[in-house]
Amino acid sequence: MTKKKKHTLEFEVDYDYDMIGISSPNSDYRIVWGMNELLNIQLEKSAEDFIIMNSKGEKKSEHPFYQFFDEENFLDMYFIKNKFDGKYLIPENKQIDYFFFLVHNNFYKIPSFINTLKTIPTIHGAYSFDPTEFPSTEFILFE
Numbered sequence: 001m002t003k004k005k006k007h008t009l010e011f012e013v014d015y016d017y018d019m020i021g022i023s024s025p026n027s028d029y030r031i032v033w034g035m036n037e038l039l040n041i042q043l044e045k046s047a048e049d050f051i052i053m054n055s056k057g058e059k060k061s062e063h064p065f066y067q068f069f070d071e072e073n074f075l076d077m078y079f080i081k082n083k084f085d086g087k088y089l090i091p092e093n094k095q096i097d098y099f100f101f102l103v104h105n106n107f108y109k110i111p112s113f114i115n116t117l118k119t120i121p122t123i124h125g126a127y128s129f130d131p132t133e134f135p136s137t138e139f140i141l142f143e
Contacts (some may be wrong), residue, residue, distance in 0.1 A: 017103040017142065018110050021082075021096035022117070023125035028081055031098065032066050034120040035079070043068045043079055050080050052089065052139050060139065061087035076103040076142060092134045096127070103142045 024031055032043045049062035065080040078101040082089045089099060100117075102108060110128050117126040131137040 017101045017131065018105050018108075019129045019131050019137070020100040020102070020110070020114060020117070021090075021093060021125075021127045021129055022098040022100055022123055023095070023127075024097050024123050026122040028064065028066070028079070028098065031120070031122050032079055034122050035100075035117070038116065038120055041068050041070065041077065043077060049084075050078070050089075052136075054139065061085070061089070063087075063089050070107075073107040075105055075107050077101065078103065078142065088136075089140070090134055090136050092136060093129070100126075101140075101142065 022031065029045075032045075035041065036043055043066040045064070045066050050065040051062050052060045054060040061084070063080050063082075063084045065078055067079075068077040069075075070077065080089055080099050080101070082096050082099055083094070088094055090096065102110075102113075114126045114128055117123055131140075
């Protein structure tokens, strides 16, 4: 009798986005209004929630979010509330109130972009994060 070989399929997640954490006691629409004014963008609230699935394909959590598609610069932006209904988008970083994702970003330099965000009165802090630092970012997918 021959032994069966066991093969494991491994893949590396490609994080094609920049992740910025935002701290603010203000509501999401007040922050988005300030971002739209300062950055000259049009973040709009999505009719649907941002859904996070677990490794088994089951819905883990839902989060309200705003989105903007910059067709000129081929850039997608997502502003997502971290905590909603007692569940976190990024549970490893519970002190962050919102996350701002720049998908396919070849336009903004993140350090200067963060300094610009910090000038918005409703934002108390903005921080760049490496998505590979958090296991939960594996389940954050943008189409």
